[in-house]
Amino acid sequence: MFSSLNEYLTLSLITNHRKMYTLQKAQQIISSNIKRLPGESVDLKDGLNRIVFSDITAIVPQPPFDESMRDGYVIPESDEHDKATKRFEIVGEIPAGKTYADRLHPGTACRIMTGGCVPRGGVHVVPFEKCAEQNGEMVVAGHLLESARYIRKKGSEIALGDRVVQSGVALQPMHLALLSSCGVRSVDVSTRPSFGFLCTGSELRSLSSELEKGQKYSSNSVLLEGLSTSFGACPEDLGVIEDNKSDLLDFFLKAKGRGLDFLVTTGGVGPGKYDLVRDAFVEAGGQVVFTALDMRPGKSVLFGILEGTLFFGLPGPSFAVQTLFNVLVGPAILAMQGGKGRWPQKVKGCMQHQITTKRSDVLRLKDGVLTSDRGSCSVRVAARCEISNCYILLQSGEICYPKGALVDVYLLAG
Amino acid sequence: MFSSLNEYLTLSLITNHRKMYTLQKAQQIISSNIKRLPGESVDLKDGLNRIVFSDITAIVPQPPFDESMRDGYVIPESDEHDKATKRFEIVGEIPAGKTYADRLHPGTACRIMTGGCVPRGGVHVVPFEKCAEQNGEMVVAGHLLESARYIRKKGSEIALGDRVVQSGVALQPMHLALLSSCGVRSVDVSTRPSFGFLCTGSELRSLSSELEKGQKYSSNSVLLEGLSTSFGACPEDLGVIEDNKSDLLDFFLKAKGRGLDFLVTTGGVGPGKYDLVRDAFVEAGGQVVFTALDMRPGKSVLFGILEGTLFFGLPGPSFAVQTLFNVLVGPAILAMQGGKGRWPQKVKGCMQHQITTKRSDVLRLKDGVLTSDRGSCSVRVAARCEISNCYILLQSGEICYPKGALVDVYLLAG
Numbered sequence: 024m025f026s027s028l029n030e031y032l033t034l035s036l037i038t039n040h041r042k043m044y045t046l047q048k049a050q051q052i053i054s055s056n057i058k059r060l061p062g063e064s065v066d067l068k069d070g071l072n073r074i075v076f077s078d079i080t081a082i083v084p085q086p087p088f089d090e091s092m093r094d095g096y097v098i099p100e101s102d103e104h105d106k107a108t109k110r111f112e113i114v115g116e117i118p119a120g121k122t123y124a125d126r127l128h129p130g131t132a133c134r135i136m137t138g139g140c141v142p143r144g145g146v147h148v149v150p151f152e153k154c155a156e157q158n159g160e161m162v163v164a165g166h167l168l169e170s171a172r173y174i175r176k177k178g179s180e181i182a183l184g185d186r187v188v189q190s191g192v193a194l195q196p197m198h199l200a201l202l203s204s205c206g207v208r209s210v211d212v213s214t215r216p217s218f219g220f221l222c223t224g225s226e227l228r229s230l231s232s233e234l235e236k237g238q239k240y241s242s243n244s245v246l247l248e249g250l251s252t253s254f255g256a257c258p259e260d261l262g263v264i265e266d267n268k269s270d271l272l273d274f275f276l277k278a279k280g281r282g283l284d285f286l287v288t289t290g291g292v293g294p295g296k297y298d299l300v301r302d303a304f305v306e307a308g309g310q311v312v313f314t315a316l317d318m319r320p321g322k323s324v325l326f327g328i329l330e331g332t333l334f335f336g337l338p339g340p341s342f343a344v345q346t347l348f349n350v351l352v353g354p355a356i357l358a359m360q361g362g363k364g365r366w367p368q369k370v371k372g373c374m375q376h377q378i379t380t381k382r383s384d385v386l387r388l389k390d391g392v393l394t395s396d397r398g399s400c401s402v403r404v405a406a407r408c409e410i411s412n413c414y415i416l417l418q419s420g421e422i423c424y425p426k427g428a429l430v431d432v433y434l435l436a437g
Numbered sequence: 438m439f440s441s442l443n444e445y446l447t448l449s450l451i452t453n454h455r456k457m458y459t460l461q462k463a464q465q466i467i468s469s470n471i472k473r474l475p476g477e478s479v480d481l482k483d484g485l486n487r488i489v490f491s492d493i494t495a496i497v498p499q500p501p502f503d504e505s506m507r508d509g510y511v512i513p514e515s516d517e518h519d520k521a522t523k524r525f526e527i528v529g530e531i532p533a534g535k536t537y538a539d540r541l542h543p544g545t546a547c548r549i550m551t552g553g554c555v556p557r558g559g560v561h562v563v564p565f566e567k568c569a570e571q572n573g574e575m576v577v578a579g580h581l582l583e584s585a586r587y588i589r590k591k592g593s594e595i596a597l598g599d600r601v602v603q604s605g606v607a608l609q610p611m612h613l614a615l616l617s618s619c620g621v622r623s624v625d626v627s628t629r630p631s632f633g634f635l636c637t638g639s640e641l642r643s644l645s646s647e648l649e650k651g652q653k654y655s656s657n658s659v660l661l662e663g664l665s666t667s668f669g670a671c672p673e674d675l676g677v678i679e680d681n682k683s684d685l686l687d688f689f690l691k692a693k694g695r696g697l698d699f700l701v702t703t704g705g706v707g708p709g710k711y712d713l714v715r716d717a718f719v720e721a722g723g724q725v726v727f728t729a730l731d732m733r734p735g736k737s738v739l740f741g742i743l744e745g746t747l748f749f750g751l752p753g754p755s756f757a758v759q760t761l762f763n764v765l766v767g768p769a770i771l772a773m774q775g776g777k778g779r780w781p782q783k784v785k786g787c788m789q790h791q792i793t794t795k796r797s798d799v800l801r802l803k804d805g806v807l808t809s810d811r812g813s814c815s816v817r818v819a820a821r822c823e824i825s826n827c828y829i830l831l832q833s834g835e836i837c838y839p840k841g842a843l844v845d846v847y848l849l850a851g
Binding site for chain 1: 811
């Protein structure tokens with residue numbers, strides 16, 4: 024208990040002197056504290072959604088041999104300017120996957136299928152529909168030997184050693200297909216950051232317990248597990264603990280030796296008497312970088328370093344956890360994997376309705392829903408319990424955004 | 438080999454009589470053949486990205502009790518119109534997670550923390566900053582007892598039995614948090630469709646082999662594995678086989694007894710001599726629904742039913758596999774899980790540059806990149822080897838789309 028109101032006021036005064044950063048400054052300082060993780064080699068088929076560690080180059084060119092682009096006949100060099108009807112003796116057939124062992128001599132032709140391997144001496148494919156077959160010969164009007172030769176040359180799409188996928192790209196199914204064609208069996212991807220999380224709050228119980236009056240289920244555990252997974256981290260649930268200084272200290276001391284890449288707590292970062300995360304973190308040897316943002320949510324959010332582990336002390340309410348995760352923690356997880364592109368990505372949206380804010384002293388991030396409407400990016404405030412796909416940035420100083428106004432919007436990753 | 442060119446021409450004639458559908462008609466007919474899969478119960482934390490089978494309702498209301506919205510003092514009913522200074526004897530403290538056993542009697546107050554449980558008789562929270570504490574009493578100016586009572590009533594956000602998440606929704610981290618708060622431990626989600634795939638082509642080798650001349654690595658295996666996973670199916674790689682009628686027939690006969698939800702092949706659906714998928718499928722008892730689309734890609738694509746299994750015979754080239762998967766197969770996988778919303782989702786995009794097409798006889802789907810540009814949805818054709826995020830629909834009959842034109846765009850799911 025407070026011995027007097029003065030104790031509360033003193034606490035408030037201390038917190039008013041907290042290190043308060045703008046969102047941009049916070050993003051910069053977090054970014055400057057990130058060390059990129061090493062790479063690891065995984066089987067191509069396990070590479071889906073992983074982030075490429077270093078540029079991947081082709082081991083097999085595309086196409087891997089001169090290939091026919093049509094079903095037809097492959098013929099050797101002939102005089103295209105001679106308009107007379109020409110005849111070629113059919114000496115073989117080349118379905119896909121097979122080769123013609125011999126060289127193609129003048130006056131001879133092979134039937135060839137799309138994707139078939141053009142034999143030595145073959146320079147021109149005449150599609151079936153442009154010629155005829157008579158008594159073992161292919162007959163074609165000379166003027167039909169147009170410039171199109173219907174042969175895709177070896178390496179014309181991707182040469183041996185060409186870069187196929189750039190470092191920092193999150194591998195999509197089509198990348199895997201491309202890499203597979205190019206003979207790439209395994210890929211170097213960034214290791215996944217380890218991500219430990221703890222929910223603090225004396226009122227919190229895990230879902231397996233029964234609630235007593237005054238208690239709540241801890242909803243941030245599943246939230247953090249889901250969000251960290253979406254950003255590519257390996258989550259580890261470190262449990263739920265009460266607002267108790269010695270338990271918190273114990274937790275930080277244990278976490279310190281774990282060598283985690285990320286440690287995140289929820290709750291206990293406000294100015295209240297039971298907000299003990301900061302003290303325990305500092306006592307365990309943590310270095311505080313900032314304790315507040317000039318933004319809502321973000322009035323109370325701690326960022327610091329605990330022996331090489333990046334620590335985020337997020338507030339308790341789930342909506343604030345989600346927002347701060349998406350704009351601070353998630354982008355840091357991506358950056359640690361060398362992810363390409365800046366997250367959160369900022370775009371402009373056109374307000375679907377007017378927004379008025381009561382206070383305009385700080386930047387406000389409002390859950391939004393961005394949709395495409397006849398060629399324009401239209402944005403509205405998300406309804407209660409509706410899942411947002413963006414945040415609308417309501418700048419400090421502005422209290423009214425009329426319908427149709429262009430506003431800054433942060434897209435949610437994934 | 439063809440015994441004569443006539444054989445080839447006969448084949449071509451047959452294929453000209455193929456069942457050709459528009460994309461819209463194809464989507465409708467696939468949709469009408471889909472039976473929704475049953476649900477299964479999974480732990481909440483395993484529910485990420487799964488599709489909800491039936492509406493989920495709250496087991497615990499939100500908030501679960503009358504809770505304080507501020508750090509302050511909770512007091513019983515008092516006369517707000519009396520502007521005189523009031524005093525309340527402080528009889529206890531209620532941190533989050535604890536309760537005050539007694540009823541709050543007139544003239545008494547308890548300290549209470551944000552999220553603390555309002556005791557019986559408590560109707561009003563006075564924030565710390567609006568009052569003072571003197572000699573064991575809370576002192577407040579009567580006029581400060583404003584209308585705001587800083588109490589969130591039990592069930593005011595979500596009442597017991599309220600629907601929290603609707604059937605058909607793919608669960609996101611924030612849904613999990615919401616459900617967790619509402620005491621939901623496990624969720625009924627749609628079972629994942631089983632999805633078998635086979636790549637056909639005598640030129641194809643798996644990545645573990647060495648290539649001989651004329652051969653290629655099968656790139657569609659990883660592509661189909663990745664795409665089907667992204668849409669929520671359980672993929673099973675059924676291998677690579679040659680263009681050989683008896684092997685194909687054998688494959689379909691075996692697949693028939695498996696009770697798969699989806700069966701997909703690539704290659705072997707063109708008009709060529711070695712395109713044997715259709716024949717083998719029919720001989721195995723498959724019913725052909727359509728064999729071509731009035732669209733590029735899609736000139737050759739087979740959809741049919743094999744004893745309750747939906748069968749898609751896709752063409753060989755990876756770009757065509759990806760496109761047809763995204764507009765036909767993927768949406769069917771989602772629909773079988775009861776996924777909400779129509780895929781592919783169609784929006785309008787504004788052309789970043791002029792497109793001219795050579796032929797305009799059919800609808801063309803072109804790989805595109807959709808971005809947001811100062812409030813408008815801007816779209817351009819994807820560069821070679823660039824990963825697209827949409828398809829631009831170039832309508833038949835149109836041959837030129839000028840810069841700035843509004844075009845239809847299919848968004849890629851996931």
